[in-house]
Amino acid sequence: MKFGIFYEISVPRPWENDIEHTVYHRCLEQVRLADELGFHSVWAVEHHFLEEYSHCSAPELFLTACAMQTKQIRVGHGIVVCVPQFNHPIRAAERAAVLDILSDGRLEFGTGRSATWTELGGMDANPDETKETWDEYTRTIPQMWTNERYGYEGRAFRMPTRAVLPKPYQKPHPPMWVAVSSPGTEIDAAERGMGSLGLTFGGFAEQEEKVKRYRSIIRNCEPAGAFVNERVATVNFLYCHPDNETGIKTGSRLTGSFGYLAAQLLPVREVHPTRSYPNPGLLAATRQQAAQNPGEGVSAPEGVCIGNPDRLVEEIKKWEACGVDQINFLLNALETIPQEEVLESLRLFGEEVMPHFRDDQPATTSEPRELAATAAAGD
Template identity: 70%
Template sequence: MKFGLFYEISVPRPWGRETEKTVYDNCLEQVALADQLGFDSVWAVEHHFLEEYSHCPAPELFLTACAMKTKKMRVGHGIIVCVPEFNHPIKIAERTAVLDILSGGRLDVGTGRSATWTELAGFRASPDETKKTWDEFVHCLPKMWTQERFSYQGRSWSMPQRTIVPKPYQKPHPPLWVAVTSPGTEIDAAERGMGSLGLTFGGFAEQEEKVKRYRKIIRDCTPVGEFVNESVSTVNFLYCHEDEAEGVKVGRRLSGTFNYLAAQLLAAREAYPSKSYPSLGLLPSLRQEASGPGDASGAPEGIAIGNPARILREMKKWESVGCDRVNFLLNALETVPQQKVLDSLRLFAKEVMPHFQGASDSASAAAGGR
């Protein structure tokens, strides 16, 4: 199992001239350190209009900066919104190819369709259409990356025959992923041969069932791309401290701040109930988290907060249910001071990562170089 970072880039009020720059600078410092420590990847969301919760409307720019500050870490869109009112598919193909070139072939492309009414209505996108447009986009993207000339006549967009340049550095193309929040999306990912990019905080039993369904279906999939990306990722919080009580205390403050922000979001299903949005996605698990199962330390089940021994136990459980990667949120509204975030990353890399195949080689090499 491998470990990555996951960024919403939340910015606390009041917003002065330096506020957003400070948050972005902190994120980039974390990414540079994580690369030295042997973390596998860094992912960034695409969100619009979500005050404080996420000031990351241009992940391709943030990820380019990450690529310039790192040598080994993969950079991942988590996710690109595949809705024509947000992003034109030709521009997605072009931008991702350039980022893959600039990163030296380290790009992963996560796809999705947005889940908040604030964003969908802000771009005048119909919730009834987003799943259909996402499906069109993910079938077209690999062809635009690999075919010398491409044309398309479809439901939501069309183009005459043209040569789309440049082409990605990775051959045949970057791995494709799907954001999995609503129930059943892991099936959509498996049927298309795409990685499952889990963005919910469900418990082990729920995740294990999702992984089993995904693994079963992907064996007989019809991949949208040139290869099958059979990978399962989940998202988590991380705060690692030598003292368990302190780790849990700070970690719960981090997760509680994020959960509070997320609970304020207006989900598409709440504002515009439809078959296309049958679930609140991220929000129910966040609202239930405070009263969910935990352990004697007071930390919720599966959350990577506390001392290294506790976090190791929880990560081994994620490994046992079939997850290939855990991506960590490190902060929310700058609740955790930057130095504590950096210390947490160092301690996790030193005490936890070496216990996992896949993460151990890079972590050990990084430790040897310090």
């Protein structure tokens, strides 16, 4: 079991007195501590226009800062939005390669497509087409990284043959992931030989079923990249306190605030009916987690990592038994928890929970394979 920290970078109103500056630098302080404590990775979302919920619109910059201030911790895009109106695939490939170089090969490359009208509408993107464009990105970006020169003519974009530079530091390229926020997306990840980067969780039974499906399908996958990245990560909240009741109560404030904020956004499915978004995705799931009143809860939902170290060990063992390889933790939302308490929670987790879990898996569990032949006109 590996542990990561996961950033939405939630900024409370009023947006004055340098609050965004303060929140960003608090996050960086947390990342430095997580690095010292031996956390495996730090992940940052890409979101746009999501007021208070996430002010993390340029994750490549945040992650670069993380890499520059740390030594071991890996830096993960969780995720790059693979929709042309958000990121041109060439720019996504270039930026990722630079980050991989600057971090000395510590990049994890997550891919996804956004689930809100707030973002897709704001960028004038068509929700009907995001699945297709995401699919093209996942197959072409590794080609840009691994071929000296590359050209392509497709649905989302076209390019005459060019050298996309620089190339990533990791060879053949950084591990690739798929954001899994609705049921069935783990199959997309498995079929492409990519890691399953869970952004929601239902419960142990649901997760176990997902992992089983994922492991079964990935055995016969056609990898989108040059190798199979068979890993299952899930997201969770973290608040660890010596006193279980205090931990649960404070942690419930965090989960409640996060879910409450998420619910204010407009999922695609609510306003723009399309088969491309059969489920509300992240937002609905986080809403369920927030079903109890923010700040008032004293019981922790199944699997949520809030409470004392003993409870956290117990819950994480259950995730481990479900086949999860990695848990990425959200540490705060709306600055609900004071920074010093967030740092204390991290330290306590590092000292009393992490030692119960061995981190003995290689970064990728399959040998690199030849790049899958695609219709792309690579050199």
